[in-house]
Amino acid sequence: MPDLPDLDWSDLQLPDVPLPDLPMLDLWGGPAHWAILATLLAALAGLGLTGRSNRLGAWVGVGGALTAVVATLWQLYTLTQIRGSERELGTIGGLALGELEAPLRLLVSWPTALVAVTVAAVALVVQGYARWYLWYDPRYRPFAATVSLFTAAMLLVVHSDDLLLTLVGWEVMGWCSYLLIGHQSTRSAAARAAGKALLVTRTADIGFVLGIVALATGAGTTRTTEVVAHWSDVGASPTLTTALCLLVVGVAGKSALFPFQDWLPDAMEGPTPASALIHAATMVAAGTVVLAQLFDLLVLSGTARTLLAVLACVTMIGAAVLAFAQADLKRLLAWSTVSQVALMLAVLAAATTVTGPDAALQHLVAHAWFKALLFLTTGWLGVLVGGTAMAVVTSGARRYRVLRHRFGWGLLALAGVPPFVGFFSKELILGTAEAGSAGAGGMASVLVLASVGASAPLTAAYCMRAWLVLNRPTAIQGHAAAYHPGPVDRIDDFFDEPQIVQEAEGVERAEAAISSSARMGTSFLMLMTVLGGLVLLLPVWGPQVHLDLQLTLATLLLMAVSALLVRLAAGGVRTRDAAARIPAAASLAAERGLYADTAYRALVATPVLALARAVAWFDDQVLDAWVRGAGVGARLLGRVGDLTSPRRATPALALVLAGVVVLAGIGVMVP
Amino acid sequence: MRLQLDLVAVLPVLAPVLAAVLVLLVDVAVPGRRSPHLWLGAAGLLGGAAAALPGVWQPAGDTRQGLCLPDGWCAYAADDLTSMLQLGALLGALVVLVLAWPEWSAAGSGGGVEPTGRAPVVTALLLTATAGVVAVPAAGDLGSLLVSLELATLPTVVLVALVRTTWAAPRRARAVDGAVALLTTSLVSFGLLALGAGFWAAATGSTRFAGAASVDHPELLVLAAVLLVAGLAFKVSAVPFHAWTPITYAAAPLPVTTYLATVSKVAALGGLVVVVRALGTVEGTTLLAIALLAAASMTVGNLVALTQQDAVRLLAWSTVAQAGWVLLPLATLSSRAASAAGSYLVVYLVATLLAFVVVVAVAGTVRHGPVEDPAGPAAATALAAHRGLLRARPLLAVPLGLALLTLAGLPPAVAGVVAKVVALRPVLGDETWWLAVVAALNVALGIAVYLRWLVVLASSEGSPQGEGPAAAAGAGGDTDVRTTVEATTGPAVDVRLWVLVGLLTALLVLGSIVPLGTI
Known part of the structure; x- marks a missing residue:
């Protein structure tokens, strides 16, 4: 190996370009709001307002994605104009959760802004592509609306500065992936793949939710930056390690890491635009975004x-x-x-x-x-x-x-x-x-x-x-x-070949x-x-990396x-x-993915179903038996009471006197 | 010793008594008339209610006093709760009077055997009994309590026995049986009451209720209270003093049953409230007896009600069962308990009155002609007679459903729910958990009891008459069945019953919008 000079990434980075000083047009909220809301509203409108018109549905879907692209691009420009290149935005205001603070804020920095542009641009391309690919599909409009919702959820996760918002986007993406993969719901393979994706990712989501809850309750707030600051002050601790491990499990589910990997290849049952969206910019990449937001905690454990x-x-x-x-x-x-x-x-x-x-x-x-x-x-x-x-x-x-x-x-x-x-x-x-x-x-x-x-x-x-x-x-x-024509010199019709x-x-x-x-x-x-x-x-990416050219060459x-x-x-x-x-x-x-599906069924599905049957049997045969017995018992007791209650005056009097003796006895003895 | 009468304050009691006297006088002066007595009676009850009305709105702590001694003690004292009970009793009695109107104003049988009917006698009895009921909650000493309680009880015995001569002999015999059961039970209870009064006087050295701040012999006082409670409990039909209830209710004419089930209870509860308040002023006494009575009444009442096939x-x-609920808050002897029991009783009063009015109306439609049904009242009041009522007569079925839901304490009838919550609140505040658990179980049991009836109302099979001519009409087509149903719905419901149903339903609906006892 020749000895190569050392190279820093900063040597390669583009120089800062002076940008024209355009006015900052922040009409009604920041660009992040626009990007998320435009796609969200496109989803709602696509489901509710387009009626039976595919054309209108396509316009709504593409329009929403286009708005998101424009908004995220504008967001890049606004970041250049902001000192510190970070921007905080509120959303619907804080939630009253007692001791837990939930300010529900957004945070935009250069990396997340660039990711947002990518997400929005890929979503736009996918919307345009789906408009062609699924034109004759009777359920094109729900598809376009789901893609819009999916994009909104991913943009929310990317911009989120609140674990609660992250969770919302995370779960919405899970449901959207179910809908998109199972788009051709009449095909059993598609339905099964959709169900599998949902079940596998949601199983892993147990870890994600528990991790988030542990982090948020420890910090007393759901705001990501404050959670990070709190736990960084505390330093490494068993609680933090547990929470992060749970979070990693959740991310592994969504990002199809071993042992959750098998849902993603099956997700190919969805239409190609859906695959492109899930694989390229949203769902599977969400785990990366979330862990990058919590990176300062991850290095602690x-x-x-x-x-x-x-x-x-x-x-x-x-x-x-x-x-x-x-x-x-x-x-x-x-x-x-x-x-x-x-x-x-x-x-x-x-x-x-x-x-x-x-x-x-x-x-x-x-x-x-x-x-x-x-x-x-x-x-x-x-x-x-x-x-x-x-x-x-x-x-x-x-x-x-x-x-x-x-x-x-x-x-x-x-x-x-x-x-x-x-x-x-x-x-x-x-x-x-x-x-x-x-x-x-x-x-x-x-x-x-x-x-x-x-x-x-x-x-x-x-x-x-x-x-x-x-x-x-x-x-x-x-x-x-293989055919080499001889050196025959003749004028040939080009299209004869x-x-x-x-x-x-x-x-x-x-x-x-x-x-x-x-x-x-x-x-x-x-x-x-x-x-x-x-x-x-671009010179906006974070800390510098030292490049080893020898390693590159090797x-x-x-x-x-x-x-x-x-x-x-x-x-x-x-x-x-x-x-x-x-x-x-x-x-x-x-x-067959090394028979992971069989393993899932044998190790998880079968025991869970067996347990469910056992619980159902217990509920039906043991618990309900008591309830049914109570009904029968009450009726029997009532009949006994009816039969034994006096029909004439004399036994009634005996009952009265006996009652008085008992009551007087209790009244005098007990206190 | 000079007694200050203060007749205006005593008017709620005085008005029915005056009316009773007038009824008897009118009967002497103009014999052979029937309806003037009833009108007079209604006027007396209305007058009493009007006199009791201002007491309802007096501020807490104030009382309307009468029959006072110079030392400031009064034999009659009505605060807001008492006035509310009096008002409920007087209006309830009025409802009973209206219910009984056609029967009591009817001529006797045999054209001359009973020419005047029973109108003056039964009206006077009703009025005197009501006067007693109204006097009980306001009683200031043991003597007034005993006298007014007997005044409230004995006339009802006669009312039970004094059935129409046109009734079949076995039915009349049953009515006499019922009256005897009521009479003997009331006599034994009176004995217990007198014994309890004696102990009370011995323990506190006074026959007055107020001012027994400390006693020399607390055991004696508790014994006295237990005996008093036992004596009063028969009237509220608490287990084990309830045995007369099913006997008498089933045997008595329906309006009288209604009276026993509603207005009479006010007397019992009034007496209990007086005793409980008097005991509450004495330090460190508890009354386990009331808790036991409440628990036993609820449980036995609900269990047996679950198997009944007859509406009455x-x-x-x-x-x-409801007696148990009324007694429930009193088990704590707290000051809030009395008003909780009072508001529960008022809700119970309205709901039960409504249920009885509808039962009377349904019985009237089932019977062919006014009387002389060979099957007796059994077929007319059987639950089966209510089958499909929701389709056939929704205007009767819906109020009945509302009344039943109120008694069960289920949401559309918020009044019932709130009443149950209010009744449970003192028990929970007192942390008497076993009693609260028993009450909670009985809520479930009670729902089962009343839902049974509701299911019958809503079921679509059969005609309102069950096995009447509709079944005999056989397997006709739809139109056939409809015509037979119309043909067998019998006589139209009396306008007076419609008015009662409307008013009571309105009261329940109003109570559900502005629930009683939440204040």
Whole structure:
């Protein structure tokens, strides 16, 4: 290895640009309010006001997302004009919760503002895309409204400075994911996947809620900044460790970390725009946002960090391996999301106070761009070829050349090849993990560094595999390549060559299939996979990271080697699918997520159902028996009383006298 | 010794008595007339009520006094609670009078065997009994209490026995049986009362209630109080002094039963309040006896009511159970207890009156013709006669439902709920947990009792008459059934009953909007 100069991230960052001094137009609340309210109102209007008109529903959905984009962009500008670059906003005022303060405030800082822009932009693209993709769906309007609500919830979580608001957004996202995944509710697979997503994430949410309650009650307030300040003053304590571990469990559920990972690949049953939204910008990334907000507490607890690091690393490596073996492009992308989200969370575990949590948010932003691009392009291809199974999409990027750059750039960004956006964010992650393992990060950082290093070639491998399959020359192109016309000098009709005709036809069909707005959205995302790097280079991101160029080179080299190996393995397979070399049993197991579903059923569902039946039996046969017995008993007693009560005057008198004697006795004896 | 009479204050008692005397005089002067007596009686009751009305609004602590001695002690003293009870008793008696109107003003049978009917006698009896009832709560000493209590009881015995001569012989015999049961029980109770009064006088050295601040023999005083309570308890039909209740209620004419179930209770409660107040002034006494009576009454009353098949018998046992509720707050001997018991009694009074009025109305529609039903009153007052009443006569069924809900203490009838809460409050404040638990269990039991009736009202099967001609009409079509139902609903309900139903319902609704006892 040549000795390379050291490089700081700040050397790469863009210089501060003097901005024009525009007036600060804060009409009726801050831009964060506008972004959240616009999407929320779009959701309500989409459900209530659009009647039976898809067109109106689309306008409402797209309009809401557009407003959010404009508002979040404006928010960026307002941040440049504010000293300290942090902005606090109130919402509906505090809640009266007795001793617990709940001011329900929002907080905007540069990282969260940039995440908000990303979320809003991806939501806008998804809305535009869904307008095309689900145009003939009878339930398009509820879909658009749910996407709007989902966006509002995510924006709320991003901007929230209150654990209560975070929880609200968190739970709303859970329900929205259920609705979106189960959109085609007549299909049993979709209904099951939706139910599974809801049950798994909600099970993990038990930990999230308990953690939040523990943190808030300890601090006496639900305001995040004050909670962080309170617990930082207290320092490391068993209570804090417990609370953070519970919180990590909750995050693991939403972000599909091991052992909760299996719901996310199943969520592919939802329509492609929903997958793009869930995978790219919202749901799974929410855990990263929340933990970044609580980062100052996370560094205090070694146990919670180690737990997070172990879960994230296991998930990162395992999901990357599983992604390689999937026989469906969408499922491959889903497992890659599991792996990439684990990467974001791993860096949170590895980071120290010196480096800060910003690398995770930067990767969130980068991941949002390329993952949304890949999903939406896959959906487009799926419409053209009638499915997303690997065998079906073979040569897709060749037959429809308009998809070629979209797939290519997206996969390059996913693999982390310069100069695409994924490269920058992965460099930051590597730098952060290295700084952590060299500094105060301890075991967790070392583990993360090793795992990130190991996952890079794995990611490159499955990206290469997907690319090889997608980019396999078609039969005609193969023939054309094999056929060398002699040096006959003749003027030929261009369109006589079958290869040319096929390409032209492919472009024509692909362009004709999609609407211009949806296509523009994917073009925008494609642009962002390149230009997104500039966003990451903005001088507004947090503490500095030291870059080790040797490590970078070694990683790139490893990636190249693994890509080469995949290329070699793919040789000789008809579809150029390297995964065909995997034994059938292993391939099947990978496709089924290593039978995690069976494990869920055996370990959780069956015992819980058995317990429920037992409780129901106990309630019905034991408790209710008492109640029924009370009814029968009262009736019997009443009949006895009726039969024994005197019918004539004489026994009545005896009763009176006996009563008097008893009462007088009690009256004299007892006091 | 000079007695200061102060007749205006005593007018609530005096007015019915005067009316009774006038009734008898009129009967002597103009024999053979029937309705003037009833009008006179109504006027006397109304006059008494009007005289009692100002007392209701006097400030707490003030009393309207009469029959005072120069040393300041008065044999008659009515504060706001007493006045409220008097007002309730007088108006309740008026309702009974209106209920009994057609029966009492009817001519006797056999055209000359009983030419004048019973109008003057029964009216005078009702008035004197009511005068006694009104006098009891205001009694200032043992003598007044005993005399007024007997005045309130003995005329009712005659009222029970003095049924129409047109009734079938077995029924009349049953009525006499009922009267005998009432008479013997009341006599034994009077004996107990007299004994208790004697002990009281021995323990406190005085026959007056006020001013017994300290006593030499607390055991003796407690014994006296227990005996007094036992003597009064028969009138409120508390277990185990209740045995006469089902016998007499089922045998007596319905209006008289109504009187016994409502107005008579005021006397008993008034007496109990007097005793409890007198005891409350003595330090360190408790009255476990009342708590036991309350618990036993509620439980036995509700349990037995649960199995009754006849509306009147069910109401009789419900009276026993409600007596427990009236006694419940008194077990604590606190000052708030008396007013709690009083407001519960008033709510109970209105609801029970309403239930009885509807039962009378339904019985009137079931009977063919005024009397002479071979099945006797049993078929007319059976619960089965109320089947489907909600469809057939919603204007009767809804008030009855409201009355039953009030007695059960279920929400649409807020008055009943509040009354139960108010009755429970002193017990909870006193932390007598066992009694509170018994009361809570009885709330559930009571709901079961009254819901049984409500279910019958709302059920759609059969005609109001059960196994009458409607069933005989057989399996006709819808129209057939409807016409038979219309044909068998019998005579239209008397206008007077409609007025009573309307007024009492309005009172209950008003009580649910502005509940009594919340102040």
